[in-house]
Structures are given as C-alpha cells and as structure tokens.
Amino acid sequence: MRRRTVFLFLLAVAAFAAAQAAGPSGSGPVGESELAARITGIAAAAAADGSAIEVTFASSDSRRDLLVFWGTAPMSTAEDLLRSTATTQLDAGAVRYAVPVLPGTDWWFAVLDAGLYKVGGVPLVPGENATIRGVRVPVAAENQQTAASPSRNLPLPSLQLGVAVATGRSIETGGLPEVPSERDVSPATALAIAELLRAAGPAPRPIVKVQVLGADVAGGDPALQSVAADTLARGDWLGAEKKLKDYLSIRRTPEIKALARFYLGQAYWFQGRLRDAFFEFLGCEDVLPRESRTWQDACLGELAARS
Known part of the structure; x- marks a missing residue:
C-alpha cells in the first residue's frame, strides 16, 4: 500500500510537469480534453456517524474513470494537487465517495477525469470540481464512536497526533493518552536486525508470465x-x-x-x-x-x- 501511494505521488509530479509544459490553462491534448468528463456540483459533508466525509459530485460522462484528491488546504492549482494528502481512483459512473479522515481538521477535495490527469490536464475550478470550504469531522463524533466501540486493555497505546501534519495547527485529542516516547533498541538488538536483513538479501524480482483467468x-x-x-x-x-x-x-x-x-x-x-x-x-x-x-x-x- 505504501509503495502504491508513493507511485501515485510520482504520477502527480509527472502530471504537474506536463501541465506546466502545456501552458497556464493546464489542459491536456485536444483529443483527451474532448473525451474527458466534466465534473460539476462538488460538495462535501461529514457523515452522520462521524466516520468519514462524504464527497458528492456530477459527471458529464458516466463512462469515464475519475480521481478524487483530498488534503488539508484548498486546491485550485496543479501545485495544490502535489501537496494533497492522498488520492484514489474511482470507477466509471461513481458520483460519491466516503473519505475516512482525521477528526478536528479541515479538509478540501477535488475530482478530476483520470484520463485527462494522466496526460497532464488539471482543470481545477473551485466550486465546480474542487471544494471552496474546508469540512471537518467533529472531535465529539469521534469520541462517541470510540466510546461505542470495544476498548482494548492497556498497555496497548492509541495513536494520537497533537498537530496536523500539513498545517501544524493543534488538534483536539479529547483527553486520550499520548503516544509513548520513542526509544532506541539496544546495540545487541540493532546488530541482530542488521544481520537478519543482510542474510535475507534483496527481494527477488518476480518472473511474470501471461495470466489468463478461468472462464468463470x-x-x-x-x-x-x-x-x-x-x-x-x-x-x-x-x-x-x-x-x-x-x-x-x-x-x-x-x-x-x-x-x-x-x-x-x-x-x-x-x-x-x-x-x-x-x-x-x-x-x-x-x-x-x-x-x-x-x-x-x-x-x-x-x-x-x-x-
């Protein structure tokens, strides 16, 4: 999962470079621009159960695959997409997506045609395919959800971030315990880990052949x-x-x-x-x-x- 996230970030960098080469409009080749779905009416709101933020929108072509971006700052330029927290691809015909996010932080969203984005097209229009206001999941909703779920016995810690990663602003923690301080392993343990990694060697590269699945x-x-x-x-x-x-x-x-x-x-x-x-x-x-x-x-x- 981590490698896929890194690769999607690299794709975003490539898309940004292509957008810069295409000019300030950020549109892709004429053919792809004509085929691309136009996204309008984007809206975002916290889910009733406080578990996520639901993003809804309209697409002019239900046959086209889409990409949804989200982050802790408004998105109106290609650079903003590079700084977004995450992105995922939606299947053709999708008009809504639920994004699980950290409570107590404002989030912004954007939806683009996947094919156009692949060739560097990033036609962001705030209010149409990019949200203009931040939306957050209230901390109270998260606390209610936590209280309703079965708790684990200590000493297992619960991860709490004191500040937002992108903005540095404080996040309410609701009185939950802080993350234990990081500690270095002993020299003997570090040596054992290094020896295990050396003995394992590099990961073998897969030998991939044509894979034809069953008729069913x-x-x-x-x-x-x-x-x-x-x-x-x-x-x-x-x-x-x-x-x-x-x-x-x-x-x-x-x-x-x-x-x-x-x-x-x-x-x-x-x-x-x-x-x-x-x-x-x-x-x-x-x-x-x-x-x-x-x-x-x-x-x-x-x-x-x-x-």
Whole structure:
C-alpha cells in the first residue's frame, strides 16, 4: 500500500510537469480534453456517524474513470494537487465517495477525469470540481464512536497526533493518552536486525508470465476469453491491446470491464509501458484484488529498478 501511494505521488509530479509544459490553462491534448468528463456540483459533508466525509459530485460522462484528491488546504492549482494528502481512483459512473479522515481538521477535495490527469490536464475550478470550504469531522463524533466501540486493555497505546501534519495547527485529542516516547533498541538488538536483513538479501524480482483467468471469473465472456487465451497468450501484445480497447469501447458490466482492464494491463506490461499497466491494474483492484495487486507490485518493482 505504501509503495502504491508513493507511485501515485510520482504520477502527480509527472502530471504537474506536463501541465506546466502545456501552458497556464493546464489542459491536456485536444483529443483527451474532448473525451474527458466534466465534473460539476462538488460538495462535501461529514457523515452522520462521524466516520468519514462524504464527497458528492456530477459527471458529464458516466463512462469515464475519475480521481478524487483530498488534503488539508484548498486546491485550485496543479501545485495544490502535489501537496494533497492522498488520492484514489474511482470507477466509471461513481458520483460519491466516503473519505475516512482525521477528526478536528479541515479538509478540501477535488475530482478530476483520470484520463485527462494522466496526460497532464488539471482543470481545477473551485466550486465546480474542487471544494471552496474546508469540512471537518467533529472531535465529539469521534469520541462517541470510540466510546461505542470495544476498548482494548492497556498497555496497548492509541495513536494520537497533537498537530496536523500539513498545517501544524493543534488538534483536539479529547483527553486520550499520548503516544509513548520513542526509544532506541539496544546495540545487541540493532546488530541482530542488521544481520537478519543482510542474510535475507534483496527481494527477488518476480518472473511474470501471461495470466489468463478461468472462464468463470467475473461472470465470464467468451469473446473476452478468446482474446486473452488466443491473442494475448500468443504474445501479440499490440493485437491484444487493440482488441481489448475495442472491447472496452462498448459499455460493459463492472465485473467484465475489470477483467478486460486486467488483460489490457498485461498487454501494456509486456510492451514495457509500466505506467499505463499500473493504472489498468489499479482500476480492476476492486473486482480482482489478489490478482491485480500482484501485477501492481511487479510494476512498482520494475519502475524502482529503472529509476
């Protein structure tokens, strides 16, 4: 999970650089700009149970995948996106997302078309696709939720942050105990840890082959299964890419779409297009979590090895 977060940050840096090259408008190539969904009517409010902030919006094209950003400062420029706390990809058709956040801190949100963002387009319009006011989960709601949940016996500590990471402003802790002070391990323990790491050696790089899933996975589709078992398995990466893109141009169920993106990610992988492959595997994670994460890790490992 940490490596995926780092990679998404690197993608944000690349998107910002592309936006700078495109000019002050921040729009991508004409073709992608015309295809991109327009996000309007964004709104954010604390959930009734105090567990998250719910973000709602409208999309002009329900077929397009989206990205939602959130952070502790307003977002109106590409630089603001780079400083956002986190981002995640939403499936096509999504018009709401619940973000679990730290209570007692103001949060801002933005939603963009994923395809346009990939090529550097960051058309942020406060009030349309970016919130203009900070929204927070009250500390009282968090305290009620904590009181309702079963407590653990001491000495297990509960993590409490005294200040907001991004702003440095104080956060109410509700009287909960503070985090214990950090302590260094003994020299003998440090030596043992170093020896274990040395003996383990570097993590082996995975040997990845074409992975064709069973016909019953995600509902199955003979046409899609034929592309995977024939064109993709034979190593015709360009042919598989074209057929899968044509297949995805028609509206599919979320399960079938995820399976097609899983195979498209493999076609990109074997062409060396690791960045595109990662996005496809990330987009099918909800339906194929175990399979897609294996390929995501492979993409991140190869990208790290090349850097």
